[in-house]
Amino acid sequence: xSRDTMRILAEASPRRLTPDVPPADPAMIMSYPREAxxxxxxxxxxxxxxxxxxxxxxxxxxxxxxxxxxxxxxxAGLDPATAADLxxxxxxxxxxxxxxxxxxxxxxxxxxxxxxxxxxRATDERWLATKPGDPSTGYLRDPSGGWKPRAVEGHTAxxxxxxxxxxxxxxELAALPTSPxxxxxxxxxxxxxxxATESRDGFLFDSGAAIVLGLPVPxxxxxxxxxxxAELPGIASLGPVTDALGRSGIAVxxxxxxxxxxxxxxxxxxxxxxxxxxxxxxxxxxxxxxxxAVVKAEWSDDxxxxxxxxx
Amino acid sequence: xxxxxxxxxxxxxxxxxxxxxxxYAVSRAGRDLADDIVSDTFLTAWRRLDAVPPxxxxxxxxxxxxxxxxxxxxxxRQASIAAELRAWAVEAQADVADxxxxxxxxxxxxxxxxxDDRELLTLVAWQGLGTREAARVVGCSTATYFVRLHRARKxxxxxxxxxxxxxHVSRPLQTQExxx
Numbered sequence: 001x002s003r004d005t006m007r008i009l010a011e012a013s014p015r016r017l018t019p020d021v022p023p024a025d026p027a028m029i030m031s032y033p034r035e036a037x038x039x040x041x042x043x044x045x046x047x048x049x050x051x052x053x054x055x056x057x058x059x060x061x062x063x064x065x066x067x068x069x070x071x072x073x074x075x076a077g078l079d080p081a082t083a084a085d086l087x088x089x090x091x092x093x094x095x096x097x098x099x100x101x102x103x104x105x106x107x108x109x110x111x112x113x114x115x116x117x118x119x120x121r122a123t124d125e126r127w128l129a130t131k132p133g134d135p136s137t138g139y140l141r142d143p144s145g146g147w148k149p150r151a152v153e154g155h156t157a158x159x160x161x162x163x164x165x166x167x168x169x170x171x172e173l174a175a176l177p178t179s180p181x182x183x184x185x186x187x188x189x190x191x192x193x194x195x196a197t198e199s200r201d202g203f204l205f206d207s208g209a210a211i212v213l214g215l216p217v218p219x220x221x222x223x224x225x226x227x228x229x230a231e232l233p234g235i236a237s238l239g240p241v242t243d244a245l246g247r248s249g250i251a252v253x254x255x256x257x258x259x260x261x262x263x264x265x266x267x268x269x270x271x272x273x274x275x276x277x278x279x280x281x282x283x284x285x286x287x288x289x290x291x292x293a294v295v296k297a298e299w300s301d302d303x304x305x306x307x308x309x310x311x
Numbered sequence: 312x313x314x315x316x317x318x319x320x321x322x323x324x325x326x327x328x329x330x331x332x333x334x335y336a337v338s339r340a341g342r343d344l345a346d347d348i349v350s351d352t353f354l355t356a357w358r359r360l361d362a363v364p365p366x367x368x369x370x371x372x373x374x375x376x377x378x379x380x381x382x383x384x385x386x387x388r389q390a391s392i393a394a395e396l397r398a399w400a401v402e403a404q405a406d407v408a409d410x411x412x413x414x415x416x417x418x419x420x421x422x423x424x425x426x427d428d429r430e431l432l433t434l435v436a437w438q439g440l441g442t443r444e445a446a447r448v449v450g451c452s453t454a455t456y457f458v459r460l461h462r463a464r465k466x467x468x469x470x471x472x473x474x475x476x477x478x479h480v481s482r483p484l485q486t487q488e489x490x491x
Contacts, residue, residue: 005464005467005471006432006435006436006464009417009421009436012413012414012418012421013436014398014403014418016337016342016395016398016399016402017333017334017337017338018330018333019345023325023329023330024350026322026325026353029350029354029357030321030357032354032357032358
């Protein structure tokens, strides 16, 4: 009986143990330094547990597209400004942005990840509650273009927002400093307290990018994040680029070099006209391996919609 | 030149064991968290390549185990694994429609066990590890693993046996079978 039990158990192995998409390129991992005193995490920092690409891959596995040569910096005949210039322009545009606030922070993003068979893309929209008692919820766009609800279990107003490696509440983000130096000091305080991570500047770049990209912070905090990024050493301007959604912007990049000689680059793409951050992309060896492109990020006082009513 | 060799060795380990580490991560923490657990595990393997033994799988699963317990708060992981077990049930229900009930009953019984028992059993049954390798993953002696596996198997058999009875409380299972 016992031997039989183990055999039946072995044969009962669920199909969900096998990934729907081929593994990510290991070059991504090898682009991290070997001997870091702290372990960096090559994960999607804006993606909360429970609504990650893995979670949506099952739904969108059918949408596996072959990608032609990854798009790089285009030459639009512009004289690229320095990274600091661009970021300061974005900060100035952000200074005049209206103050926001509301029951829900609504973020729609497209995630993409390069796998052996091609580019896997997925779009989700999250309604993240900012007040205790309101439920957070999420939606996935399926390949036909319709939306399906996707529970975001374990998410509350106290832990909805991921910044600097840990979940934060909306109140905590709203209280971030509005001066670049104080913001940097606050982030470094979190850096010191965190167990995981990378170089100090890499951490500041990722945290700053997260703030401008998809987090519900007041406009002055977002402007401070741009100014903090402008002062970070080692950030290069890549000039005009097109993001994965075909939108024009200017990219700034932070590059790290793994011990195998493989370079890993984090790019932040900003629309200089509006001061809005459009996307963050991860590049290794000249190819875009993954990206998060923000389709919209806005406040809402509405009740989360029925999936059937979304478009 | 050690570095190109390292890159080749890491790439080989990654491609050979990615699926197994993924499967372990799904069975312990659910699909929602699995990709991130796998990334963290292989990043550790890359950083500590010299420490990776010639048979890497038990070592990799041990790292994945630590990643899961250190990185996720208990309630996040519980929610994710609960959702995972529900998804298995849905998958198995499709089998029942096809007339394959043994598999559905087995997955249902497995879902009723505690996390520790589930891990002991699936490391052997799904990951294909011997008790010696499985013991290395959970960090106990082979003898202890053997004893714990034996008990876990008994509990699994009880859970299997009790499942139909739970739906027919008034009738013991044997009577039910004789009456057919």
